[in-house]
Amino acid sequence: MPGSLGTSASLSLRLGQALFSSASLFFMSVGVEFYSYSAFCYLVTIMGLVIPWSFTLAIVDVYSLFVECPFHQPGIMMIIAVGDWVLSMLSLAAACSTVGVVDLLVDIDGSNCAPKLCGRYQLSAAMAFLSWFLTAISSFVNLWLLASL
Numbered sequence: 001m002p003g004s005l006g007t008s009a010s011l012s013l014r015l016g017q018a019l020f021s022s023a024s025l026f027f028m029s030v031g032v033e034f035y036s037y038s039a040f041c042y043l044v045t046i047m048g049l050v051i052p053w054s055f056t057l058a059i060v061d062v063y064s065l066f067v068e069c070p071f072h073q074p075g076i077m078m079i080i081a082v083g084d085w086v087l088s089m090l091s092l093a094a095a096c097s098t099v100g101v102v103d104l105l106v107d108i109d110g111s112n113c114a115p116k117l118c119g120r121y122q123l124s125a126a127m128a129f130l131s132w133f134l135t136a137i138s139s140f141v142n143l144w145l146l147a148s149l
Contacts, residue, residue: 003141005080006061006070010141014058016134021050021091024127027120028098039097040121043128046094050087050131077146084139091135095128 002009025047034040057080064070071077102121105113113121 003137004070004072004145005057005077005142006064006072008061008065010138011058011061011065013134013138014054014061017131017138018051018054018058020127020131020134021047021054024124024131025051027124027127032117032120037101039094039101043094043098043124046087046090047128047131050091050135053083053087054135072145072149074146074149077142077149081139081142081146084135084142088132088135088139091128091132095125095132098125098128 003013004010025044028034028040028044028047034044060071098121102113102118102125105121106118
């Protein structure tokens with residue numbers, strides 16, 4: 001099944017997750033005082049969890065592609081499906097809370113948020129949403145595969 005663990009589609013999804021999560025983390029934390037708001041700290045924490053998860057599964061995908069033997073054991077697939085699902089929900093919550101805080105900062109006369117600063121926050125949230133979207137796809141594909149095993 002395209003997108004399941006051990007396929008090139010899964011590798012693309014994992015690399016996309018890692019890329020967008022890294023970009024979100026980068027835009028939130030470089031030169032920005034994100035620790036002033038708990039929603040921003042939450043986003044940084046969750047993106048910090050998504051990056052190693054995605055890279056680890058990308059390595060598993062590369063190994064599976066080279067060996068030409070995908071991992072379709074129910075125990076492994078259950079762990080991956082649950083991990084993807086949990087990180088997907090946490091990523092969505094982090095992205096939504098970040099957007100809510102940024103919207104609040106912008107709506108209060110813009111006095112609490114410089115345009116350049118708010119732009120970085122918004123860009124970070126957009127990257128988090130893209131990461132969430134790819135994680136959700138991985139989660140659904142792996143849940144579907146798990147149900148068919």
